[in-house]
Amino acid sequence: MKKNEKLNTYYGDIHNHCGASYGHGPVEDSIANAKMQLDFLSVTGHALWPDMPRQQAGMERRIKYHEDGFKKLENCWDHFVDVTDKANEDGRFVSFLGYEQHSCHSGDQTVMYRDGKGSILKTQTVPELRDELAKLNEQGIACMTFTHHIGYKQGFRGINWKEHKDHPLSPVVELFSMHACSESDDTAYPYLHSMGPCDHDSTYSAGLKLGRIVGCMASTDHHSAHPGSHGHGRLSVRAEELTRTAIWDAILQRRTVALTGDNVEIDFALNDAFMGDVIEEPNAKRNIQFSVKAGGAIRTVELLKNEEVLQHFFVPKTTEIAEGTGTVRAKIGLEVGWGSRGKTVLWDASIKLHDGRILKAEPRFKGSEVVSPTDHEDDFRFSEWKQDGEQSIQFKSKTVGNPTPVTNSNQGFSLEVEMPADAVIELTLNGTTFKHTLREVVAGARSGYIGGYGTPAYRIVAALPESYEFETQIEDAPAKQPLPNGMDVYRLRVEQYNKQWAWSSPIWIAQ
Known part of the structure; x- marks a missing residue:
């Protein structure tokens, strides 16, 4: 297919929180956790809420909670700016400075500065915020804003599509996060947060039907110093290189993909245009x-x-490797966790190939599963990993037994490999060893228990290229x-x- 060969795929999270405001964990832990599994980052401090419904009965506790968080960020702003700026290392890891402005009327905003320095703008409305950002850009201070968790009802911190005219400094909106999926009002991830349900008129689909030119992205909105927390949202961009300027320009140009958790690469072209482009010249072909x-x-x-769905493609899963097949490429996915509800397990794990080689390693680590951890929790940096040569990776992490049968608190790891079909994949999990061939885990998921019934467990599965x-x-x-x-x-x-x-x-x- 037609591809822009100059562009690479990079993964990041540009809306997430820590203890710099009303969140948990130091910003230093946010950065360390991000560097384990992301290419770029913006940690977000909660800064202000000009149209907070102060007259609404029963808001006293919430008003104090938010105002205390805003003051906390203001008091540590210089440190917050310094730490996030120093985290940037073009070519290896990119960081942007960010803060959040709540808005009942227009929808909550994430404000970002490209070059590591900036201030909290005390604007009262979102149109005023965009005007101030435009002035800063004219002065050479690169900044932007985007609306997040857009699906709430307008007037209740959901997006205001009537007001959200196409704006060069608001190139994308957040389609997915811990809050839910805002693509439409009927998705696999419904709004269940205490802030309320999704409203059709606030969805991404509704905005596109109105003719808005705006791309989509996803972020975790995680509140426990764990950007990129798997399953809670992240975005990918198509950019020429891993630098602040290149990643920034890719977002401005809407070369973005919204992801729930797994890293997915998408190339998308129409005639001579690519994802995010606007083709001004009509063409019937x-x-x-x-x-x-x-x-x-x-x-x-x-x-x-x-x-409307123009084409629907169903991809049957390939579960057999033909006899006599030599070396094959595959993606292996491992999950560890389960066990008694609420019980903490510290994992010391390794994955070793008896033959073949690892092409790419992708950690799938999570932070705490709830938006606001308990007050006594002080461990926000509990995962690490390393690769030992071409055939082995090791990782350490922590799980807490799934709080409900539908809440996944497991940790995971993915490997893209090249190996013989009957070569062995050896797992060592907290001192216990399990072995499976690639052929076995392509045929279907395999599982095991660390210490018998009801104890922590694992699940491993693999897919062939024709499936992924x-x-x-x-x-x-x-x-x-x-x-x-x-x-x-x-x-x-x-x-x-x-x-x-x-x-x-x-x-x-x-x-």
Whole structure:
């Protein structure tokens, strides 16, 4: 397919919290946790809420909670700025400075500064915030803002699409986080937070139908110093290099993908345009090409046009390796955890290949599973990993037995490997060894227990490239009825069998 060979995929989290405001854990732990599994980061301090509903009955505790957090950030701002700025090392890890402004009327905003320095703007409204950011940009101070957890009802901290006109400094919105999925009002991740349910008019799909030119991304909104906490949201960008300027420009250009947790690479092109582009010249002939390299076996890939499914691709899972097959490529996924509810387990684990080599290692570590940990919790940096040569990785982490049957508090690791089909994968988990061949874990997930029934356990599964890679192209023509902006909009949605998702930013084309 047509690809922009100059662009690489990088993964990050640009909306997450720590103890610098009303969150938990030092900002230094946020940065250390991010460097284990991300390429770029912005830690977010809660800063202000100008239209807080102070007159509403029963708000006293919440008002104090928020105001105490705002004061805490203001008092430590210089330290917060210094630590996040020093974390940046172009070519290895990128960090941006960020803070949050709540808004009932317009939706909560994440404000970012590109070059590591900036101040908290005491603006009263979001339009005023955007005006101030525009002035700063004119002065050479690169900054932007984006609306997060957009799906709440407008007036209750959800996005205000009528007010959210296309703005160069608001290029994306947050489609997924710990709060839920805001793609539509009927997704696999419904809004269950105490802030309330999702409202149709605040969804990403509703905004696109109005003709808004805005990309999508995801972040954790994690409050326990664990950016990139697996399963809580992250984004990928397509950028030329891992530098502040390149990552920043990729976000401004909407070359972004919203992810729930697994790293997924998406290439998406329409004629000579790429993901995030706006094609101003009408063209009745539309060649659409895309490729997906997922974090596990792909179940479906959908191409949407004007928010209707144009093409639905079901990808059957390959579970057999033909006899006589030599070396194969595969993605192995390991999860550890389970055990008694609420019981803490410290893990010392390794994965070793008896033959073959590791092509890529991807930790899938989580932070605390709740938004606000208990007051006595003080351990926010509990995972680490290293690779020993081409055949082995080691990691340490912590799990707490899943609090409910539908809440996953396990830790995980993924390896892309190249190895013989019948070569052995050896797991050593807290001193106990388990062995499986690649052929066995491609056929289906295998599990085991560390000490017998009801004790902590593991699950390992693998997928072949024909299951986790997908590529196609189609021809299309203009819709009979364009969107209100006179354009058609195309985007991709990917679902894996393990219920991890990815959503591309769109491509727009004029009619």
